Amino acid sequence: MTLTGRLDPRSGWRAAQCPIARALDVVHNRSAFLILREAFYGTTRFDDFGARVGISESVAAARLKDLVAAGLLEQQPYRDPGERTRQEYRLTEMGADFLPVLAAMMQWGERWLGPARVRMQHHDCGGDVRAEVRCASGHELTPGDIDLVLDTPDSARS
Numbered sequence: 567m568t569l570t571g572r573l574d575p576r577s578g579w580r581a582a583q584c585p586i587a588r589a590l591d592v593v594h595n596r597s598a599f600l601i602l603r604e605a606f607y608g609t610t611r612f613d614d615f616g617a618r619v620g621i622s623e624s625v626a627a628a629r630l631k632d633l634v635a636a637g638l639l640e641q642q643p644y645r646d647p648g649e650r651t652r653q654e655y656r657l658t659e660m661g662a663d664f665l666p667v668l669a670a671m672m673q674w675g676e677r678w679l680g681p682a683r684v685r686m687q688h689h690d691c692g693g694d695v696r697a698e699v700r701c702a703s704g705h706e707l708t709p710g711d712i713d714l715v716l717d718t719p720d721s722a723r724s
Contacts, residue, residue: 592636593664597621597629599671602657602664605639610654630655638664670697 593599600619609615616626633639638661641653669686673696676682686695699707 592638593633595629597625598633599668601626601629601633602638602661603668605655605657605661606665606668610656612652612655615655633661637661666697669695673697 593602597619600621601615604615604618607618609618612623612626612630615621615630616623619626621629630639634641634655637658639655640658642656643651644654645651672682672686676685687693688695699712701707705711
């Protein structure tokens with residue numbers, strides 16, 4: 567059984583051009599992933615991110631700053647009665663597009679590392695949310711079904 571697809575051609579290709587490497591440059595550590603998880607769960611306030619992720623205020627501040635600078639989160643001012651104006655953090659369109667990554671990690675972790683205490687569920691029908699790899703034509707794929715193809719300026723995407 568072949569577990570991976572054909573991963574050539576790689577001539578003229580460098581890791582710096584890899585979208586996976588570039589994505590890891592943005593979300594490169596555990597606390598960044600978990601802050602994004604919390605943003606999907608509805609967390610918006612600085613103190614809540616640190617408490618729910620289990621990180622110090624300085625680490626929370628650094629990760630939130632990085633995620634805002636990268637465009638995954640945006641700051642919006644809010645003010646509780648009698649308090650000073652503060653910033654809350656909300657997912658941007660770029661951040662919302664990270665959902666399949668988190669869903670896939672959750673699914674993988676539950677399968678291989680043990681059951682989760684929470685699960686993602688579609689609020690309309692109650693079905694569990696699943697991450698899947700499909701081609702543009704809708705076929706479900708395994709690693710053995712995938713080839714890497716070097717894009718050229720004149721190549722067309724399907």
